[in-house]
Structures are given as C-alpha cells and as structure tokens.
Amino acid sequence: MCVLCGTLLSDHWAEIAGGRRARDLRVRLLNRVLGYWGLSLADWAGAIYTIRDRKGRSVVVQDVGALWTSAEQLAGRPLDPLDPGLLAALEADG
C-alpha cells in the first residue's frame, strides 16, 4: 500500500521485474502505442498511471493489466495490438 495515496502498489505479473528502469521503458512504449489512438500516458509517483485523450479527459489506472479497458473507453474504439495500421506505424520506428 502506498502511504501517500492509499493505492495498492501493483503486483501485476507484467510489472513484477525490472524496477524503475523497466517502468520508464514501459511508459515510453505505452505512449508510443497509445499515441496511435490519440492517447497519452503519464506515470504518477511510480505507483499508478494516468491516461489522457486530446480533449483533456483523463482516467487513472492501477497497472498495465487494468490499463487497456480504460484506454479503450477513453478512445471510444477497440485497441487491437494486431491492428495493421498500428503495426505499420511501430515498424516505421526503425
């Protein structure tokens, strides 16, 4: 439990290892992916994430497991990692 905000710290399987460095990389990668649908993500105190759309609406999520449902609601459409448009954009990163 985070003593400042009362949030349970994540023990999601995808976030167990790697510490701060992995979390920073995760945030950058998530921004790259979510950016394709006009969303951005910020880390809050290494404990939770906030996702924002271009209208300034935001949602707070606990971990990368809970993130996709909230991001999808904010985007108003399905976020599919097999979407050819997303993959073409990521492949162009070089």
Added chain:
Amino acid sequence: MADQGKHPITLLTGFLGSGKTTLLSRLLAHPDMGETAVIVNELGEIPIDHHLVRSVDERTVVLGRGCVCCVMRGDLADELRELVSRRSRGEIPHFRRVVVETSGLADPAPVLYTLLTESVVKHHFALEAVVTTVDAVNGAGQLARQPESVKQAAAADRIVLTKIDLTSSEDVADIEQRIAVINPVAPLLRARFGDVEPALLFGGREPDPRELELAEDAHADDVHAFCVLLDKEVDWTAFGVWLTMLLAAHGEHILRVKGLLNVGDEGPLLLNGVQHIVHPPQHLDGWPDEDRRSRVVVIARGVRRADVERSLAAFSRAAKAAA
C-alpha cells in the same frame, strides 16, 4: 513447480461424466498420494474413503467489472482457508497436497484466478498442475459442441484420456488427434478404469513445442495451437505490454499461452496463462538444451500465427527504439 513451503494444488477438471471421480478415487488409493485433502464441488457417486473430502457450492463473487474468467470463486477460497485453519486447530489430520475437483460444467479459469490471486490462498498454496479428463467415448462430441469442454482441455497441463476400454482403437486415435490440435503441449495419458501413475501426472516430460507438427492454418477458425519462435532476446517489459494488450483485445479467443522466453538471463522465463489469467512468470535455472530461442505456444480461435508474430516483432522494435 510448486513453491517451497506451500501445499501443491492439483486442479482436476473435465466434462460431465468424463471420469474425474473414478480417476481421483484410483489416484487416492495409490501409496504416493497419502496426505491428500480433496475439495469437490460435485460429489460423485463413488465414495472416496479415508481422505478429507469437502464439498463446496458454486458461489461466485464478481469483482469490479471483471470479465467472465476473472471471477473470484469465494466458495473455493473459503474452503481452502478453512482447511488451513482446521488443521492448525488440530481438527483434521495433516495434509501435504490438495486436489480440487471442479464440476463438469466449470470453466477452469475462475478457479485458477482464485488460486493465483486470493491473498490467503496464494500464501498457503501453489498451483502445481491442471489435469483434465477427456472421455474417449463422448469426448469428440463434447469438444465439438461444448465450449466449456474445449476450455478445460486447453487449460490442461496433463490430459487423461478415459474409458479407452469402452471404444475402438480408431475412435481413440481420432480423439487423440483432435486433442493434439487443441492442446499439443499437455502430455496425453491413457487410462483404463482410472488407472494412471501419479508420477506421470505430477512429473514427466512435457512435449517440446519446437518438435510439434502443428496444422495451424487448416484449423485457424477452430480452437487450435500454434508456436511462435523468436531468435532474438525478448525484452520482458515490452513482452508484458504486448501480452496484456493482446489478452485484453483477444482474450476471449485465446484460451492458453505457454512458453519459455529468453529475456537475457542465464535461464529462461516460464510463461503460463489461461484465458486472461497469467501465472506469475517463473525464472528457471537453466535451459533444457543449447537452443536459446524463445518459444511461445498459443491456443486460440480465429487468431493467426503470422499476425501474432508480426505484432510481437513490432512491439519489440518499438521498445528498442524507445530504450
């Protein structure tokens, strides 16, 4: 596989009448299965003597806006907690291992979710294996018509083909072929009258996904298995982002993910997921052989290997660019 100091739990599942209780009663009579506590939520007609047997009702607690598989089975959690506290009060004998027998219509995912996430349960117990019985007489029809039966087979770490004495060798070969398409990573054991060596159920070698001949394209719209092989090291952070997103988008159609990942450490990372529920990844001490390629077997319906491979490669590339 079970964590040290925790009681190993075996989940025994299988469709109605597929021989779970017969298998269980024969297993419990084996000398290697002493000190086993059993929890069943459908008492069979065959009495199981000299063992702790507890029956539970199907009581479920839906958490938040969870999906169908991420549902806490409050009844099971209560029973497991009760086993621990009754033993510590000296009301029941010592037990070493627990077998949970599900009802024949149960989706195994909520049971796994409960075992892996309920805080008291995961403190005392560690899931060892999912054993699924498939009936050689009626199994083919059940796998064709009953989605729960397919989920049970896909979730298996071991599959026991029962009633092989009641059908022809051609029918046995047909159902073995169907099972090999749905879940080729679970060793398949044949049982006559429920006789299976416990050592084969709880140990034994699992098939190497690199050696499997998977007829994936012919079955793409049915439940089928395919294997993704990766030559390069996998960035675990990128893999976690990718897999959580894949399961969020397609989890309904992805029944199982199992594999060994080369994340750059001495040994591989063991990955095992059933529907949306992923076991905490385990670091293994070493690789089984010289081949260091990551290998991930996916059991899915309507999801194609080429798309999954391209997607994972694109996420890995994006992570490299972002590093």
